[in-house]
Structures are given as C-alpha cells and as structure tokens.
Amino acid sequence: MIAYIEPYFLDNDADAASVTGQSFDGVSESLHIQGEILCGGAATDIAGKDFGGMNCVKPLAVVRPVGPEDIAGAVRAALRSDKLTVAARGNGHSINGQAMAEGGLVVDMRSTAENHFEVGFLPSGAFVDVSGGALWENVLKRCVSEYGLAPRSWTDYLGLTVGGTLSNAGVGGQAFRYGPQTSNVTELDVVTGNGDVVTCSEVENSELFFSVLGGLGQFGIITRARVLLQPAPDVVRWIRIVYTEFDEFTRDAEWLVSQKVESSFDYVEGFVFVNGDDPVNGWPTVPLHPDHDFDPTQLPQSSGSVLYCLELALHYRDSDSNSTVDKDRFELSRPP
Numbered sequence: 001m002i003a004y005i006e007p008y009f010l011d012n013d014a015d016a017a018s019v020t021g022q023s024f025d026g027v028s029e030s031l032h033i034q035g036e037i038l039c040g041g042a043a044t045d046i047a048g049k050d051f052g053g054m055n056c057v058k059p060l061a062v063v064r065p066v067g068p069e070d071i072a073g074a075v076r077a078a079l080r081s082d083k084l085t086v087a088a089r090g091n092g093h094s095i096n097g098q099a100m101a102e103g104g105l106v107v108d109m110r111s112t113a114e115n116h117f118e119v120g121f122l123p124s125g126a127f128v129d130v131s132g133g134a135l136w137e138n139v140l141k142r143c144v145s146e147y148g149l150a151p152r153s154w155t156d157y158l159g160l161t162v163g164g165t166l167s168n169a170g171v172g173g174q175a176f177r178y179g180p181q182t183s184n185v186t187e188l189d190v191v192t193g194n195g196d197v198v199t200c201s202e203v204e205n206s207e208l209f210f211s212v213l214g215g216l217g218q219f220g221i222i223t224r225a226r227v228l229l230q231p232a233p234d235v236v237r238w239i240r241i242v243y244t245e246f247d248e249f250t251r252d253a254e255w256l257v258s259q260k261v262e263s264s265f266d267y268v269e270g271f272v273f274v275n276g277d278d279p280v281n282g283w284p285t286v287p288l289h290p291d292h293d294f295d296p297t298q299l300p301q302s303s304g305s306v307l308y309c310l311e312l313a314l315h316y317r318d319s320d321s322n323s324t325v326d327k328d329r330f331e332l333s334r335p336p
C-alpha cells in the first residue's frame with residue numbers, strides 16, 4: 001500500500017505567528033544573541049520545507065547562531081515560553097519534517113560550520129574536532145588535502161551536516177567495517193534542553209552522549225563532534241556489479257561483508273534500480289565506468305523490472321605496487 005500524505009501549508013508569516021501566539025518582536029527581543037534572527041522571506045521559506053517535500057510548516061523565525069551561546073539563547077527562549085518550539089536544522093535533507101518548528105525557532109546550524117576544525121593525534125589514533133553545522137564534504141576535503149587523513153565512516157552522499165547525520169546514524173559503504181558514523185565519534189559538545197553547553201563522551205556525561213547520537217535532535221544540539229580519522233587512500237579501485245537475481249545479489253553482499261579485513265573490500269554497498277531508462281531511477285543513474293553508462297543490451301531476456309547493483313571499492317596506498325593493485329583480491333572466488 002502506498003500512503004499519500006497531504007502537505008500542510010501555512011501561507012504567510014502571520015499564520016506562523018498565530019500557531020503559537022508568539023510575536024516575532026517579542027521573541028527576538030528576549031533572545032539576546034550575537035547572530036542573526038530572520039523572520040519572513042527566503043530564510044523562513046527554506047526552513048519551512050525539507051527534502052521530502054511532504055511537510056511545509058513555517059517557523060516564526062530562523063536563528064543563524066554564531067556559536068553555542070546563541071543556540072543556548074534560543075533554547076532558553078523556548079523554555080521561558082509555553083508554546084515556542086526549537087529545531088536544529090543541518091542541511092535540511094530530512095524527508096519528513098524532522099528539522100522544522102511550526103511557528104517556532106529553526107536554528108540554522110550551517111552558520112556555525114567554520115567554528116571548529118582541529119586535527120589531533122592520540123596514541124589510539126587521529127581525530128578531528130568539527131562543527132555540528134559543517135558539511136561532511138568540507139570535512140573530508142580539508143582532512144584529505146591538509147593531513148592525508150579521512151573519517152573512517154562516511155555517508156555516501158556528503159552534502160549533509162555532521163550534526164544532521166549523527167542525529168540519525170550516518171551509514172555508507174564503510175559501515176559494515178567501522179559501524180555507522182555514530183560509532184566513530186568519541187566526544188561531543190551539546191546544547192541541552194536546559195540551555196546548558198555540555199561536553200560529553202562515553203565516560204563523561206555518557207547518558208547525554210548516547211542519547212544525542214541517533215537522537216533526532218530531541219536530546220540536545222551538537223555544536224562540536226570529535227570524529228575518528230584514518231589515513232586516506234592514495235588510489236581507489238571502484239567496481240560496480242549488476243545482478244538480475246535478488247538471491248545472487250544478497251548472497252554475494254552477505255559474503256563480502258563477512259570476509260576478514262585483510263581479504264575484503266574497503267567499501268561494500270548495494271542498491272536497487274529500475275530496469276528502464278528513467279533518468280532519476282533507471283540505467284542512466286548507474287554509470288558502471290566513468291566513461292560508460294549501463295548497457296541494457298547485455299541483460300538476459302528474463303530480467304525483471306528492477307535490477308540490483310553492488311558497489312565495491314579497494315583502497316591502496318602509493319606504497320602498494322601496481323602489480324598488487326592489478327591482482328589483489330580479484331582472486332576472491334564467489335561463495336558456493
């Protein structure tokens with residue numbers, strides 16, 4: 001069954017204020033923040049929508065904080081009020097309105113993106129302290145270009161914020177080895193529901209730490225995360241394999257993710273696509289090689305309406321010889 005959810009529209013800023021009975025002037029006077037408070041116009045339009053396009057609820061205002069104290073100010077303003085709500089918004093890629101606050105305050109975390117970027121080294125390994133509002137693509141670029149390091153676990157799509165994915169889980173092709181992104185952070189700075197700024201980890205304020213990770217922004221707002229790093233590969237071999245049969249696809253996937261580290265791929269992910277030329281969900285979306293799209297003439301006649309794809313990658317360091325790159329792991333035999 002496919003359920004269709006009727007979008008709910010609030011048409012103007014007066015509507016947004018009437019939801020909670022709060023006036024913009026009243027709220028903005030009580031906020032006392034250094035950053036911007038925006039009411040109406042593009043800022044509230046954008047914060048009233050998300051990637052899913054199913055919900056549309058206008059906030060009273062968008063707060064663009066300069067740091068944790070501004071975020072704490074917004075939370076305290078909500079605490080003082082009976083009805084005002086606050087939601088952190090990363091890059092708005094939620095699909096069901098999770099980063100919205102109807103008639104409330106949306107805290108646009110992107111304004112804090114540059115607040116932290118510091119790489120450190122401990123006996124246990126390297127890490128980077130980054131802002132909750134930073135985009136993963138920028139974290140990755142800086143870690144690789146300035147230090148030759150990379151986070152151990154990424155999302156596939158990197159136009160998401162650190163706080164946004166840590167509030168979910170953050171999964172991609174390395175999660176089979178390192179776990180989701182939530183398993184690859186060791187410390188957080190969080191603005192709590194009381195408006196306090198608290199540092200937490202597995203050993204310090206651990207209840208807050210484990211609540212905030214995967215907590216959909218309901219237990220606090222992440223302003224800094226300490227993310228584990230590892231050496232970035234110099235060369236990556238990228239492979240895609242298309243299957244017509246679901247059983248073969250899952251059998252291979254399960255086998256690949258259960259191999260020992262030294263004999264497995266570094267990235268394994270599977271997805272399903274439409275067996276047709278649909279530009280959004282079909283063959284055109286599955287380049288098998290940078291220069292070649294999927295070739296449907298090679299499909300067996302019996303193939304069904306959907307196809308399955310395994311995406312694999314092998315990571316190499318410059319020190320690996322070319323012959324190793326050519327041979328390595330292609331000797332893996334298929335599971336029985």
Ligand SMILES: Cc1cc2nc3c(=O)[nH]c(=O)nc-3n(C[C@H](O)[C@H](O)[C@H](O)COP(=O)(O)OP(=O)(O)OC[C@H]3O[C@@H](n4cnc5c(N)ncnc54)[C@H](O)[C@@H]3O)c2cc1C
Nearest residue numbers: 090091092093094132155156157161163164170171217222
């Ligand atoms: C095109 C696309 C590709 C995607 N690819 C992947 C993928 O490869 N792997 C994957 O795991 N997911 C993926 N997702 C899902 C994505 O991880 C979640 O939707 C994620 O929450 C989006 O991050 P965001 O920065 O846009 O957060 P938002 O959508 O803005 O916010 C998400 C939730 O986190 C809360 N939040 C935001 N910032 C903070 C913060 N600093 N502190 C506390 N709470 C906060 C919000 O209130 C909200 O509840 C994808 C989504 C899309 C649309």
